[in-house]
Amino acid sequence: MNRKGIDKEERSKLLSRRNVLKGTAFGLASLAIPFGTADASVWEAFFQKHFQEMNEDEKKRVVQRLEDEYAKKFGAKFNIKTTKAEPGVLFGYGLDLSRCIGCRRCVYACVRENNQSRDPQIHWITVLRFKKGEKWVNDLEEAEKYYNPDKVPEEGYFYMPVQCQQCGSPPCVKVCPTQATWKEPDGIVVVDYNWCIGCRYCMAACPYGARRFNWGRPNIQKKEINQETHYLGNRPRYTGVVEKCTFCIQRVRENPGKYPACVEICPVGARKFGNLLDPNSEIRYIIKHKRVFRLKEDLNTKPQFYYFFGS
Amino acid sequence: MVIMIKNLIIALKLIAKGSRGYYIWLAVLGVFIFIGATSYIQQLRTGLIETAMRDQVSWGFYIANFTFLVGVAAAAVLLVIPAYLYHFKPIKEIVLFGELIAVTAVSMCLMFIIADMGRPERAWHIFPPPFGKMHFPASLLAWDFIVLNGYLGINLFIAFYAMYKVSHGKEYNMKLLLPMILLSIPWAVSIHTVTAFLYNGLSARPFWNASILAPRFLASAFVSGPALMLILFQIIRKISKLEIEDRAVFKIAELMAFAMAINLFLLLAEVFKEFYSGSVHMAPMKYLYFGLHGHTGLVAFMWIALLFNITAFIVLLVPKTRENYFTLNLACVFLIIGVYIEKGAGLVFPGFIPGTLGEIYEYIPTALEMNVTLGIWATGALIYTVLAKIAIPIDTGELRFVSKEMPKPVHPVR
Ligand code: SF4
Ligand code: SF4
Numbered sequence: 001m002n003r004k005g006i007d008k009e010e011r012s013k014l015l016s017r018r019n020v021l022k023g024t025a026f027g028l029a030s031l032a033i034p035f036g037t038a039d040a041s042v043w044e045a046f047f048q049k050h051f052q053e054m055n056e057d058e059k060k061r062v063v064q065r066l067e068d069e070y071a072k073k074f075g076a077k078f079n080i081k082t083t084k085a086e087p088g089v090l091f092g093y094g095l096d097l098s099r100c101i102g103c104r105r106c107v108y109a110c111v112r113e114n115n116q117s118r119d120p121q122i123h124w125i126t127v128l129r130f131k132k133g134e135k136w137v138n139d140l141e142e143a144e145k146y147y148n149p150d151k152v153p154e155e156g157y158f159y160m161p162v163q164c165q166q167c168g169s170p171p172c173v174k175v176c177p178t179q180a181t182w183k184e185p186d187g188i189v190v191v192d193y194n195w196c197i198g199c200r201y202c203m204a205a206c207p208y209g210a211r212r213f214n215w216g217r218p219n220i221q222k223k224e225i226n227q228e229t230h231y232l233g234n235r236p237r238y239t240g241v242v243e244k245c246t247f248c249i250q251r252v253r254e255n256p257g258k259y260p261a262c263v264e265i266c267p268v269g270a271r272k273f274g275n276l277l278d279p280n281s282e283i284r285y286i287i288k289h290k291r292v293f294r295l296k297e298d299l300n301t302k303p304q305f306y307y308f309f310g311s
Numbered sequence: 312m313v314i315m316i317k318n319l320i321i322a323l324k325l326i327a328k329g330s331r332g333y334y335i336w337l338a339v340l341g342v343f344i345f346i347g348a349t350s351y352i353q354q355l356r357t358g359l360i361e362t363a364m365r366d367q368v369s370w371g372f373y374i375a376n377f378t379f380l381v382g383v384a385a386a387a388v389l390l391v392i393p394a395y396l397y398h399f400k401p402i403k404e405i406v407l408f409g410e411l412i413a414v415t416a417v418s419m420c421l422m423f424i425i426a427d428m429g430r431p432e433r434a435w436h437i438f439p440p441p442f443g444k445m446h447f448p449a450s451l452l453a454w455d456f457i458v459l460n461g462y463l464g465i466n467l468f469i470a471f472y473a474m475y476k477v478s479h480g481k482e483y484n485m486k487l488l489l490p491m492i493l494l495s496i497p498w499a500v501s502i503h504t505v506t507a508f509l510y511n512g513l514s515a516r517p518f519w520n521a522s523i524l525a526p527r528f529l530a531s532a533f534v535s536g537p538a539l540m541l542i543l544f545q546i547i548r549k550i551s552k553l554e555i556e557d558r559a560v561f562k563i564a565e566l567m568a569f570a571m572a573i574n575l576f577l578l579l580a581e582v583f584k585e586f587y588s589g590s591v592h593m594a595p596m597k598y599l600y601f602g603l604h605g606h607t608g609l610v611a612f613m614w615i616a617l618l619f620n621i622t623a624f625i626v627l628l629v630p631k632t633r634e635n636y637f638t639l640n641l642a643c644v645f646l647i648i649g650v651y652i653e654k655g656a657g658l659v660f661p662g663f664i665p666g667t668l669g670e671i672y673e674y675i676p677t678a679l680e681m682n683v684t685l686g687i688w689a690t691g692a693l694i695y696t697v698l699a700k701i702a703i704p705i706d707t708g709e710l711r712f713v714s715k716e717m718p719k720p721v722h723p724v725r
């Protein structure tokens with residue numbers, strides 16, 4: 001059997017059809033270390049370096065290998081970029097709480113753009129609903145995550161979407177034992193999905209519930225795949241690794257840059273995005289002229305994500 | 312080389328021989344290990360989705376067991392301190408068996424960590440460069456990796472060096488052994504402290520982010536570890552020729568009473584602070600003991616733990632019940648269960664309940680998680696059985712290995 005390009009998960013699916021004992025022995029061998037396969041790419045994947053340790057040539061090779069792997073898996077031509085951060089850029093996000101209507105369009109736009117698994121379902125954005133007049137900012141215990149009305153906005157409620165806040169001093173980065181997650185110079189906190197060991201310490205450390213784990217094998221229908229990807233962003237992920245919002249790194253690092261998918265889709269314009277280092281940017285204007293606050297400010301995580309009241 | 316192989320055969324023969332009870336015991340362990348292994352392979356295939364852990368409660372039963380076992384691992388120290396620093400003879404004779412508990416417990420800790428990892432085959436990424444990219448000193452998990460493996464190394468060295476020398480009929484070199492023994496004391500404290508800090512350092516989780524966590528952790532560890540040890544010692548004493556003095560047992564029981572007193576006091580301090588001040592950080596505590604918004608998954612367990620701990624404390628405190636084997640053993644069992652609940656599930660789960668965005672996801676481990684856990688415990692029991700099987704006859708002088716100086720060995724193994 002030619003095993004080239006068949007990834008771990010697919011192989012284990014094949015295995016499950018065999019009898020238990022045989023599958024057990026194979027399962028051990030093929031899941032732990034790919035013994036018994038002559039295919040070099042499996043070993044290359046196993047010994048792949050940390051992204052930051054690779055030189056340009058190595059990056060190219062890895063990208064090539066991954067593109068082949070994805071092509072086999074999804075039957076589509078992928079483009080995996082490794083675009084670097086631009087100097088003089090620090091991304092910041094603004095969210096207008098007085099506009100948000102809780103429609104969750106951002107949630108699903110994000111899922112599509114960033115190739116989140118559809119089954120099991122992974123969402124990078126969580127929209128919280130609060131009853132007006134109840135306590136909310138500090139005590140999120142009253143938050144309702146699974147609200148499901150026929151029509152939004154609902155009378156007597158307001159909404160607060162939460163996603164990775166791209167913290168200035170990110171606790172998730174601090175705790176990661178393998179440096180599989182780090183903060184890029186433009187402020188985006190990224191994960192190397194080929195380096196993460198799946199210990200989930202970062203999930204325990206994140207105060208904003210922003211990190212997602214691939215508990216099962218991620219599944220996306222071929223026709224729904226977004227082939228324009230970034231190595232540190234929306235390329236397809238694996239079972240057993242952590243992922244999170246990257247401010248759409250594959251879009252915002254383009255030249256000219258595009259807005260994150262959630263900013264673009266928002267029907268009421270509640271979402272703002274820009275360069276915190278550019279005094280003329282919209283985000284700087286908001287910080288200067290509106291009543292802004294950051295979530296859980298007392299933890300000193302210094303989010304680059306500003307909530308505000310536009311009106 | 313020939314001698315080594317010969318000795319290995321002697322040891323293997325020794326392990327293979329035993330009473331009927333011994334074989335039954337091994338068979339039972341074998342069954343559990345098999346079930347655990349198949350469950351784990353299933354988990355490897357489909358992913359951790361086989362467990363009940365989810366993004367809301369991202370650590371569960373495996374990490375709870377890990378945490379409890381870190382506590383047990385330091386038990387050896389409770390023996391080492393009086394034995395070597397105060398030359399309390401009766402305890403000195405059984406230190407070796409404490410060390411072996413430490414070896415076993417740390418091995419189990421490592422197994423639980425592996426079981427919890429999403430990508431265990433990438434474990435080498437935690438090594439320092441040039442292999443991996445260890446995040447030292449920032450990540451407490453990197454620290455834990457170092458101290459746990461170090462502790463394993465130290466105890467393996469002490470136990471095996473002592474056994475090697477004794478089994479070859481030689482005196483061991485105290486100049487070499489003593490520094491290692493002394494080193495093992497602060498090291499044992501360090502595995503606790505680092506593991507406690509691992510939780511403690513996360514400001515996202517108010518339940519863990521309280522300075523009382525580390526001291527409480529230590530105090531309860533000095534209860535559960537020795538409790539397990541006392542029971543094991545009595546079993547060893549029953550089924551082998553090894554003599555363990557009553558005085559040693561009672562001394563350990565007394566030390567446990569002190570540790571429990573501190574543990575209960577610290578619990579009181581914690582409960583008072585949370586409930587009296589009544590801030591929003593009270594939620595996890597409330598979840599534990601009274602339930603939160605109708606979620607009461609751990610309430611019964613926590614009260615049982617509390618009841619057991621207090622009862623056992625009283626039993627150990629009163630000399631009469633402490634020195635009665637029936638009540639003493641009852642107290643030990645109570646303490647093991649009590650601390651297992653308190654320092655396992657009771658410590659890990661409420662860190663995530665309610666979650667950082669206020670969600671309450673009640674976590675109840677799946678059958679697969681239980682199977683894997685049982686499998687690891689059975690593996691631990693097997694490791695200890697094998698180690699003790701060799702250590703006991705060495706200690707009693709029944710087993711002597713072949714060495715160059717003694718070409719004609721006498722090893723009166725049945
Ligand atoms: S919000 Fe969470 S995941 Fe994002 S940077 Fe902050 S700590 Fe890390
Ligand atoms: S789960 Fe991955 S990214 Fe998170 S701390 Fe562990 S290794 Fe780092």
